[in-house]
Amino acid sequence: MDREVGKIFPPGHFYSPIPNIKEVRRREEKIFRVRTDNEVLGIDLNKEEQLKHLEIIGSYVDLFDYPETPEHNLKCIYYKNNGVFEKLDALAYFAFIIHYRPNRIVEIGSGFSSLIAMDVNKKFYNDKIEIALIEPYPSDYLRRGILFYRNAELIDQPVQDVDLSFFETLEENVISRNNFTPQSTTSRTQTPFQQAAS
Template sequence: MDKSVEQKMIVFGTGEYALRLSDSIPGLVISYYVDNDRTKWGTEFNGKLIKKPSELLLEKADELLIIIAASHYLDISSQLKQMGFQESLHYISIKDLNRFGYFRLYEDGHYYSPYPLIEDIKERESELFDRSEKVLQGIDLNTNEQISLLHSIGNYFDEFPYLHELSSNNLRYSPNNLYLGLNDAICLYGVIRLYSPKRIIEVGSGYSSAVMLDTNSNFYNNNIKCTFIEPYPDRLLSLLHTESDHKGIISKRVQDVDLKIFDELEAGDILFIDSSHVSKIGSDVNKLIFEILPRLNKGVIIHFHDIFYPFEPLSDWVYEGRAWNETHILRAFLQYNESFKIKLWNHYLSLHHFDEYRKLLPQEIEPGGGSIWMEKC
């Protein structure tokens, strides 16, 4: 874009993209517009004259830069080539600007954009965020097994250490955080106590890691091998107590880790996932669901965080701009998939088996949470 400062700037197109172009690049000086619509020739757009394409031939090619600001930029590119202009030298398109972060091709809500239009979501709010119990096609919620597992881990709830203030100074996890509430923490604690894993791998880290390390030191004499794959470990580091806590940290993205490490997980071991929650090209979510989950050994216990029944995000989060789609990808992954089964989903149980859940939890903890636990079969 540096060279363009010295060139005459001409925009080919007089539609939505052309309007947004000026907003996207403040200070952009446009000499005039060009359009194939002959009814626009001689009129003005955005305060500048609209000319016919043939007038570009009157310009010195090396002294101008044409920006194609139209959705049919391939057709216009072909047209400009036939006129003798060279791509990248004499003209670029909005897709090139998009590549370098100057311009977004599609606004939120456009059918090509992964970001929803909030107004559309609000119009369908009662439908999209309906939490009533329903059949999820192709997915077995294993409700009876969930309740059975809840009872099994409930046998350990009396020893859950975080409700006793006197012991809090010796613990890494604190209930006073915005990332892992007591409901998710007690389920994590209970699953560890029930399965007594030899190894835990966590993708992501933080207060969940603190629960793992506390449970490991308090009940297993630190015999559980804990590994934390976390490219940004600042929060985790702030919670650690000893140098030995640091040994299991891999400060890399899961995309950059040798996947053989996941082959070491055996039946009863835990893969705890608290990802970016976003599926996109090259993302951690894609790596986890498409490459890591399928290679796991049978019997490995898997956790995903911030998954709410019925695989839809919280409305408040959507309205805040969190267009997280991991929950939808996970739902698609589980449909008609007999290799993985749901073991425990605390948000579902809190909605539709509240009384059963309530009587097992300590009085200080309300049913809720956003943890879904699964098993590789």
């Protein structure tokens, strides 16, 4: 079978995952050059900002107080050992939301991360953050979280089906990490969430 695939798309062909060794050798100095400046070509790692953010994240560790496993007292729905959005990811999201005090969060692809956003919204913002969760396959725990917190709107569509006007309401100063987009200024036009809330 492997040999058959190799015949159709030989090593180095753009459909083949196998590189053409001759071609790699020809460019080996460029490909394997050890960079002394720790740079990644084409990507600005913005080291100073990253280190600053590491400190910011660290300063919120003590507030990150969630149970390891699901609790039945319903103080919060998020729990750490969820197998999906754990540890540093969750702590970073938690810290950024508190630190940057966004007016709005848009999550494209929602789940355990959304439980963090809704919980922070309740505990630290008195539900003032406008949260939109774009998720075509909402899980039971996400639905449970939305019912529990009642401070987020679920848009149960694939992002590509969401009307573009929804995104046009996003303004400058947008911070984007993975699947959330807080912003520091208010929207020009009302989203469905705002319309429902007013």
